[in-house]
Amino acid sequence: MTGRFDDHPFIRACRGLPHERVPVWFMRQAGRSLPEYRAIRGTGTILDAIADPDLSTEITLQPVRRYGVDAAILYSDIVVPAHAVGFGLTVTPGVGPEVENPFTSEADLDRLRPLDPEADTPYVLETVRQLVAELDVPLIGFAGAPFTVASYLVEGRPSRDHVTTKSLMFSNEPLWHALCDRLADMAITSLRSQIDNGASAIQLFDSWAGALSPAQYRRYVYPHSAKVMAGVADTGVPRIHFGVTTGELLPLMGEVGADVVGVDWRVPLASARERVGAGFALQGNLDPTVAFAGAEVACDAARAVLTDNAGHPGHVFNLGHGVMPATDPDVLFEVVKTVHEEGTVD
């Protein structure tokens, strides 16, 4: 499978191949940390902004222009497919996804019919096409992993302990698997449509998977995330798999079929590489809070990440989680510069 960006450092790093410089992008690089985002974002919910391809295209491009990062990530959200099939949810600013009638029973499965991207989310595909026409770096498409999306649909709002989600999985395993199977199909359909329209890589966000033990992950989550990864394997695009507090899950997060495993700041890259094993690239893992200590401290911390990676070609520099809204973009600019100037690849 050959793609337009096969020789780009980001794609080569995802494949563990030698390349010129350490590639860097940031999760949540678009969004509230950027004054140019706040200037054009408007007052509706993020779902309204996503439904406007010209606006979403511009928002996606803003951090690429400002930082000179090596990849763009589509401005969208992991709950867009469930919203588009009419599950009934909104994204409340400052809170996150909220569901009026959370998922509780078998009857709720009917609220999750299959996604038809051309009909249900034409605006997402239009945004992807506009971006691919404009960008000179790879575009990352994405989807939420079944567990993390299920956690919003079941809890009805962001949750710290995921107690309602976990009690559903423990008490009604068949219903849990039926829910996740639908969400896996939705993720596959959405990812394939983004790839068909020109996305060069994909990231599966299982942000909250770290709430589970390895045994729980293997039994309740692994089959569904593995189905998503297998469902896009034939496209040949690099598959990144990300979550936070996943130290104990890192080997499984590779084994499900990822090419690149996201690592948060809690696990040094050298240890993560040992845990994940050979044959995988890593993405991460600067602590996003170091940006609040100023450029000098942040750049030193970035150097420590580079040192930890020790020149391994399979490394995509990123934060360990998303850019926080109050982050000073000038600090991130300096981090990108440091990574590009000082990062070395063996």
Ligand code: CP3
């Ligand atoms: O720049 C990028 O990374 C691309 C855009 C992107 C958004 N959400 C935009 C967004 C991506 C990849 C996501 C994925 C997403 N959405 C995740 C996984 C990533 C992660 O952070 O772990 C999760 C858990 C969600 C659910 C969600 N959507 C949350 C928790 C929030 C934050 C609520 C808030 O206001 O603080 C959202 C809303 C959201 N999605 C915003 C953005 C820029 C902020 C709201 C806005 O600007 O209107």
